[in-house]
Amino acid sequence: MTTTDGHILALDLGTSSARGLVLSAADASPIPGALARHKIAPTYGADGSATLDLHEYVEGLLGCLDELQQNGHLDDIGAIVLSSQWHSIVALDSSGGALTPVITWADTRSVDLDLGPSFDERAFHARTGAWLHRLYWTRRIPWLLSTASPSAFAGLPDLVLERLTGERVTSVSVASGTGTLDLTSGGYDDEALEIAGVRADRLPSIVPTGWTGALSKEYARRWPGLVGVPVHPPTGDGAASNVGTGGYDSGTAAVTVGTSAAVRVVHPIDDAPELPWELWRYRVDDKRAVTGMAFSAAGNLHAWLTGVLRLESAEPEGVEIGASHAVAIPFMAGTRPPANVPSGSGVYFGLSFDDTSADLLAAALQGASLEIDRGLRILDSLFGRELEVVLGGGGIDASHWWRRCLTATFARPTTVCAEPEVGARGAAAVALGLSPAPGGEHLTPVPAEVSRVADLRTRYEALRELAIQASAI
CATH class of the missing domain: 3.30.420.40 (ATPase, nucleotide binding domain)
Known part of the structure; x- marks a missing residue:
């Protein structure tokens, strides 16, 4: 140190x-x-x-x-x-x-x-x-x-x-x-x-x-x-945010939600597991790498929708997690590589006249959560275990509903980093050899919410493929 x-x-x-x-x-x-x-x-x-x-x-x-x-x-x-x-x-x-x-x-x-x-x-x-x-x-x-x-x-x-x-x-x-x-x-x-x-x-x-x-x-x-x-x-x-959130070992995945979002794992560069095609890998420092997946719709999606829908609250009040019949595929800003979905490809399926602005916000946050979950499950497989999860970033800090939604979607407990300045904190930790702990609240998935999201997942995946096909037309 x-x-x-x-x-x-x-x-x-x-x-x-x-x-x-x-x-x-x-x-x-x-x-x-x-x-x-x-x-x-x-x-x-x-x-x-x-x-x-x-x-x-x-x-x-x-x-x-x-x-x-x-x-x-x-x-x-x-x-x-x-x-x-x-x-x-x-x-x-x-x-x-x-x-x-x-x-x-x-x-x-x-x-x-x-x-x-x-x-x-x-x-x-x-x-x-x-x-x-x-x-x-x-x-x-x-x-x-x-x-x-x-x-x-x-x-x-x-x-x-x-x-x-x-x-x-x-x-x-x-x-x-x-x-x-x-x-x-x-x-x-x-x-x-x-x-x-x-x-x-x-x-x-x-x-x-x-x-x-x-x-x-x-x-x-x-x-x-x-x-x-x-x-x-x-x-x-991305590397700084992981370390600053408390995700600096190969048993922990850090999910950070800022303007965009990512799920990543920090691990030694020596003897690193073979990199799957779907993931990227960068370096943290001379001895460590970070492997993960990034997403273009996160805090920017949340901020855009609350503004467009003129919501007074940043939360989809009154909507239960996993319960909205509307499904949002959050490709408003396209996708990151290796997929090549262009910006302007966001889609809502299943809208009806009884949907409210809160329903639309909930569907978008749920869609973003399912996208992040795709990356988490690939990382689980890569590192051969169900990874522990820490949450951090301004988007996480902005919405308690979204924190619960991510926890239910991941179907595992999460720890919320109490410090919103994860990038600056991580840069200091990398430079000076510090090991900051998350130090925030611990969330336990609610069984009913986990069940509803699990039921939604198959429908979401099918509609996601339709959205990808439509983006190529």
């Missing part, structure tokens, strides 16, 4: 906000009141673009640190850690200037690749944990090379780290989310680089987990309390 004197400054680079918060060095819990947030508004275009303004993003993040300093929260910091969204990319010119905005995971622009019959995508997936999907740099970089003349490429966390320290480097965790990492060696994969059409020297150098940088002189003057404080490499948000 690495220890640190003083508190921990965590920078959380999300899609909807950039935040700075101060954590306790003992257990990575937030210090009350020591939080500054800059809201982010991604720009979406009819061409499939989903981007962030890099300058605005970074300046907003720096403003968060200014706010923390003004309120006296940067005087006792012993470490700086980062948690960041995975999969972002920026094309850079020869001097390191940005030629593009930050291209996020939600951006659908890329190129189709025809690699011929000799390419073995299953072997590629087993080695890199990724597919040849637009989410990854193997398809993003060829597209960017066809539209501009970039000299290099980097992700949002790499550029934030460069802005703070003057060094453009990345972590094995962030690099694994690009789809170009050899998971076993921890270096860039030769075949992935060949497919992308770049050499490794055009990408950020990968530093070990124990690497630290220091703030540049400019920021040493701006925040004197941070002079000499080590800056640790960033952790991908």
Whole structure:
């Protein structure tokens, strides 16, 4: 375990906000009141673009640190850690200037690749944990090379780290989310680089987990309390969320619900079980991997429906779990790989005039729960046991009904992480070797709810296949 004197400054680079918060060095819990947030508004275009303004993003993040300093929260910091969204990319010119905005995971622009019959995508997936999907740099970089003349490429966390320290480097965790990492060696994969059409020297150098940088002189003057404080490499948000929720061993699955959702298991990279085609695998740090499945409809689905339906409550009040005769297939934002259902494919089946707004919300949350359950059952099989489950994230925190619904759908007890800041907490735990416990309520599945969801499952699966077929028309 690495220890640190003083508190921990965590920078959380999300899609909807950039935040700075101060954590306790003992257990990575937030210090009350020591939080500054800059809201982010991604720009979406009819061409499939989903981007962030890099300058605005970074300046907003720096403003968060200014706010923390003004309120006296940067005087006792012993470490700086980062948690960041995975999969972002920026094309850079020869001097390191940005030629593009930050291209996020939600951006659908890329190129189709025809690699011929000799390419073995299953072997590629087993080695890199990724597919040849637009989410990854193997398809993003060829597209960017066809539209501009970039000299290099980097992700949002790499550029934030460069802005703070003057060094453009990345972590094995962030690099694994690009789809170009050899998971076993921890270096860039030769075949992935060949497919992308770049050499490794055009990408950020990968530093070990124990690497630290220091703030540049400019920021040493701006925040004197941070002079000499080590800056640790960033952790991908999925890995950080797992560890921060308390899911950091191969017997525990963490279900996190933020803007999107995921179910994941952290395990040693050595002797890792063979990766099923349906799952991805990234790195947590030098010694650990995280295997899981992600879903595009979660907190964004909940927020959208409560707004569209003008619900005063975030809960589907009066609707019993598993009892709604309406079935929602939550493909509003499409699916993640390896499935390729496009956005705009969400479907409701079985609507009637006696359905209420609460029924529609309940059906959507139930559909999202069944999608997550698909991933959990694959992970059960992979690790040869019924996994324990911890729940965390803002979506979990927002709805007691949804927590109960997930517990009934999984048909097993769950533990709810009491700390909503799971990404920042996890980044601190990875950097400093902490093992935070969930520390929240324990939920036991209600037999009647479990039975109703079990009865619904067969109908849901059949209607899900219809929705997938319809999305291809």
